[in-house]
Amino acid sequence: MTDIFEVPSPDNNLLDKAEQLRLASIKTSQTNNNERIRALNLMADSLEKNSKEIIDSNFEDYKKAEIKGISKALLSRLKLSKEKLNLGIEGIRKVGDLSDPLGQIQIKKELSKGLILERKTVPIGVLGVIFESRPDAVMQISSLAIRAGNGVMLKGGSEANFTNQAIVSALKKGLQKSNIDDNAICLLTSRKDSMAMLNLEKFINLIIPRGSNELVKFIQENTGIPVLGHADGICHLYIDDEVNLDIALKVALDSKIQYPAACNAIETLLIHKSIAPAFLKKAIPIFNSNNVKLIGDKKAVKLGVAFEANYEDWQTEYLDLILSIKIVDDLEEGIAHIQKFSSKHTDGIITENISNANKFMSEIDSAGVFHNCSTRFADGFRYGFGAEVGISTQTLPPRGPVGLEGLVTYKYFLRGEGHSVDDFSSGKSIYTHKDL
Amino acid sequence: MTDIFEVPSPDNNLLDKAEQLRLASIKTSQTNNNERIRALNLMADSLEKNSKEIIDSNFEDYKKAEIKGISKALLSRLKLSKEKLNLGIEGIRKVGDLSDPLGQIQIKKELSKGLILERKTVPIGVLGVIFESRPDAVMQISSLAIRAGNGVMLKGGSEANFTNQAIVSALKKGLQKSNIDDNAICLLTSRKDSMAMLNLEKFINLIIPRGSNELVKFIQENTGIPVLGHADGICHLYIDDEVNLDIALKVALDSKIQYPAACNAIETLLIHKSIAPAFLKKAIPIFNSNNVKLIGDKKAVKLGVAFEANYEDWQTEYLDLILSIKIVDDLEEGIAHIQKFSSKHTDGIITENISNANKFMSEIDSAGVFHNCSTRFADGFRYGFGAEVGISTQTLPPRGPVGLEGLVTYKYFLRGEGHSVDDFSSGKSIYTHKDL
Known part of the structure; x- marks a missing residue:
């Protein structure tokens, strides 16, 4: 990525995609646990059904990459064997088995009679994921995003374009049978779009880069969107x-x-x-x-x-x-x-x-x-988190290996019966601050 | 702040202060709950003892500001009456009464026999706080920082320089009688230093701006350090x-x-x-x-x-x-x-x-x-958090009104008996992933 020095503005086509994704992510945030589990199983079923196309697409990518002469290490990461695909599919079902990260009540208290405060976990919104090579990352990240009620914009390495398209197409077919809008998963294929993604502050709430230190550093320095990840591991x-x-x-x-x-x-x-x-x-x-x-x-x-x-x-x-x-x-x-x-x-x-x-x-x-x-x-699987979106070296949470828990945030819900602050200033009402 | 367009590099004098602060913050992070509560009470005692100097210094600031012709609203925020000072002192003791935010065990599990993972809350490290006018903010922020085991670098508006210096001097005298290194509180008085603070990524872990929308926006756009706060409130x-x-x-x-x-x-x-x-x-x-x-x-x-x-x-x-x-x-x-x-x-x-x-x-x-x-x-006091460092409008936590809880982070502690990952790869050991 070191040859890119300018982050382009998103064009209208990308803005349209982002808007559709944003609306789909809001719908996804409204779904319940069973709907999201069912969606993951349908995504996994669809990958199974379309596995031949996926493997064939990967063969096309591999042939092209070999001719281009990319490194052996990259080639081995690019290669999606039947076994790797099956592991990916199994991984999606496992993410379905993880307990629901949404709707967890973190705080519940009475501020005053009839005035109830709750803090509950909610989806982050839209994740922007930029990764290199490994097409198995598409399955893992998409399933984690949907499990936590988020939409996801994905951009993989161009050398895996055919494979990524085949996988995302299968995932979307699965979603079409579920209660989740298939626009909740959006794949970008051009490098121009993936760089413009860094300027989509109004649509993307968190960027997750998965790749080389240079990629991560470039992203951290070129976006105002929060970035979950790490560059160096010293x-x-x-x-x-x-x-x-x-x-x-x-x-x-x-x-x-x-x-x-x-x-x-x-x-x-x-x-x-x-x-x-x-x-x-x-x-x-x-x-x-x-x-x-x-x-x-x-x-x-x-x-x-x-x-x-x-x-x-x-x-x-x-x-x-x-x-x-x-x-x-x-x-x-x-x-x-x-x-x-x-x-x-x-x-x-x-x-x-x-x-x-x-x-x-x-x-x-x-x-x-x-x-x-x-x-x-130091790894999400070894820590028993079931799946990992990345490892953060930042000081503030989420830090360390980040699992599903890192793909949610919280918000405050306050419900009253016409309560005004003035009634408390005047002494007409009093705070009780009682944990419920 | 809109007249400042360049963030200067920190000079050697500032780097020395930052290094002393960093070392003091590490020592502060090692203190126990009682030591930190005692430090807060000593800080409050010292403010009481030095209240005449503080009020006099504020009078000097006020006279200068009046001559300069600053706005009535700013003047009223600058004014530190005996009552406001007493409220600030009382506030410090109340922060001492809040329950310890450190050492909270969030996760405790056995990964395998003899291999125990814990996730516990720890201090963030060093907070950088930039605020305008209100000298009472010095007391509130310093006490919250110390309560959560952090060091704090403070920069107030120059119109309150005498007051801020008198308050910080009294707080440090209090700390000198405690087990906490008084270098854990550091006051900057020049605007050049406060801007250079934004370039102290190696020393400051979180910036908390308290002031106008312009100030907050300027800071958000000119630092790589995470910023807790909000610009607009629409x-x-x-x-x-x-x-x-x-x-x-x-x-x-x-x-x-x-x-x-x-x-x-x-x-x-x-x-x-x-x-x-x-x-x-x-x-x-x-x-x-x-x-x-x-x-x-x-x-x-x-x-x-x-x-x-x-x-x-x-x-x-x-x-x-x-x-x-x-x-x-x-x-x-x-x-x-x-x-x-x-x-x-x-x-x-x-x-x-x-x-x-x-x-x-x-x-x-x-x-x-x-x-x-x-x-x-929507306010930390009304939510019953006891004290508030600010309100965050970011998507990721901490968001909304942020109390003491927002001034801590967590880290993972893993303790073993010579465990190697290779033993698990070879099948010699197995993961148990048992919650404790």
């Missing part, structure tokens, strides 16, 4: 002096190599100086045999780390089998390093000292603070 | 055909005249055509006798409204005794008008028809949707 693991070395080795290795391209994999290992010789003696051969390139500060190099780190390393998300290592004098220095360089995604400590663990978890203000376990657990 | 009241005319009149009048300069006062009244003649016949003389200037569409003018409205009127926040009136054919037209022009603050319906009320409250996506009561109830 996660740390600090190994304290009082540790069980086996746990430290196991967790450090898992945090780095279990899936190095994930945002929740660690980029930097901080090691207390008094445990560093013993730890690195065991760890270096293991990392080497797992093809992890180790880069360290001067002290780490003295202890056998092959390459010396420069300042840039502490703020780099490698997304690869590369790990930077720093030896620190104490817990405080470890915390200070993380406070400076963390992208506030997930940071962990390995220690047998509970008060050190508590200090670390309290002073590090990342979305996830972990003790004696792999940073790779 | 609130509507829709009067349905099936109404109790007395209720309709009473609520319409209260919503407009009880305090017309408030953001929760209505700017537009929408009236169902079949009730409009009867309603306006009674309402026009009452509004006239209360000096409310009525502006209406053609149909309203035919029914006696004095002035004709233009398009601009439907999107104007008068903040004054002016009311625009539109006659609509039905509920749907009323809802559509509000969906188009509402600033999503608070919109109300007057009706005896429950299903119409429900439709209205469900289809209007404002922070507050009211039935048969005045829009002026």
Whole structure:
């Protein structure tokens, strides 16, 4: 996306689509739980029925992409096998099984006799989702959006255009049999439209980008619409002096190599100086045999780390089998390093000292603070949320792995019998402020 | 603020202050409930002890402002009488009485044997508050910030500089006797610094502007830091055909005249055509006798409204005794008008028809949707939140009147015994996802 420097104004065609989507999203917000569950099942049925067209469309996309010579990694993400499609369909039914996020009463109180305040969860409205490659994201995001009573405007990578169109066409056919207006799902296919989406403040309430750091950064810097997501995932693991070395080795290795391209994999290992010789003696051969390139500060190099780190390393998300290592004098220095360089995604400590663990978890203000376990657990599925729309590294909620709960907001409902504020100013009425 | 078009970079002096504040805010986040309550009481004691200096400083500010010829409204907001100061002090003690917003467990579950996930409320970090005139805001905001474990950077209007300095000096003296680092409150006095504050993304987690629409808009457009607040408050009241005319009149009048300069006062009244003649016949003389200037569409003018409205009127926040009136054919037209022009603050319906009320409250996506009561109830104190930092018109939480609850966020704490994700991939471990 780095070649796009201008966000175009939406043209009339896009504005029409956005208006239809907005109206459909209002209708969707009025549906009840059973109607939304039924809609998801009809969406899943329709995908099953149209699976041949979808797989064929994906084959077209794949052939084109191969000729174009796109990278192997992108090709593998683009490929939608029958198994992947079935997993996507199963995922939609599972989202139907999640409990209704709407209509949850968060506050209910009597402000005064006959004047009742309620705060209830309601849909956000319209989600704008921009994602790269993975056509399975269309199924996941659409089902989460509808489950939470929202409309959704989708824009996938152009290399998956045929696949995305086939999937959305099937989803809409499913919706047509349900009580939900099929305009609640809207697919954009041109890059111009997807950029203009960033200017649809009046129609879109939340942008969810799913893709490279560059994509996310570009979107964050070029829209006034709130963005749910994260650009960098610079996660740390600090190994304290009082540790069980086996746990430290196991967790450090898992945090780095279990899936190095994930945002929740660690980029930097901080090691207390008094445990560093013993730890690195065991760890270096293991990392080497797992093809992890180790880069360290001067002290780490003295202890056998092959390459010396420069300042840039502490703020780099490698997304690869590369790990930077720093030896620190104490817990405080470890915390200070993380406070400076963390992208506030997930940071962990390995220690047998509970008060050190508590200090670390309290002073590090990342979305996830972990003790004696792999940073790779920072994930909506592993947290048991059933499905995930993304991981937010912002300070304000929703932060961390965001499930269905992140696709709703709340509003205040106040019901009276002709109550005026003046009656309270004059002393004629009084506030009772009683929880109901 | 409209004369400022450039946001300067923070200078070294400001960066030093911000760093001290950041470190103090981390220490504050570690304090327990009793320590924070004690700090608030010491802050209140110190204000009492230094009340003469504060009142004297305010007198200096007032004299200067009078000579400068600032408006009467501003002068009256600037004035800090002994009574207002005492109310502020009492307010601080009341914030101490509110229940602790920190450490609330929102989620607690076992992900697998020995792997426990908790989501708990934590402070946001550092708040940046920019406000105009009212020196009482310093006391209110500082106490709310400290109560929720945050640090706060404050910038008030320059016309209240002496007062603000005297208040902050007293608050800091109070904090010095407590367990909270007095660097947790930081006052800026130059306009250059207050604008540079908008570029302190690394130090400030949330900006809270309290002032004119122009100030809020300027801030929203010139910072990458999340902003809690609202610019416009264009609130509507829709009067349905099936109404109790007395209720309709009473609520319409209260919503407009009880305090017309408030953001929760209505700017537009929408009236169902079949009730409009009867309603306006009674309402026009009452509004006239209360000096409310009525502006209406053609149909309203035919029914006696004095002035004709233009398009601009439907999107104007008068903040004054002016009311625009539109006659609509039905509920749907009323809802559509509000969906188009509402600033999503608070919109109300007057009706005896429950299903119409429900439709209205469900289809209007404002922070507050009211039935048969005045829009002026949209307020943190009236909602029973004890204190209010502001009212947010954004779609995502916190929205509506925001109390102490809006000054906290949450984070995920995961504690294990050496758990690795690989053990789950290989089938060696299984997820239990059991609520605790």
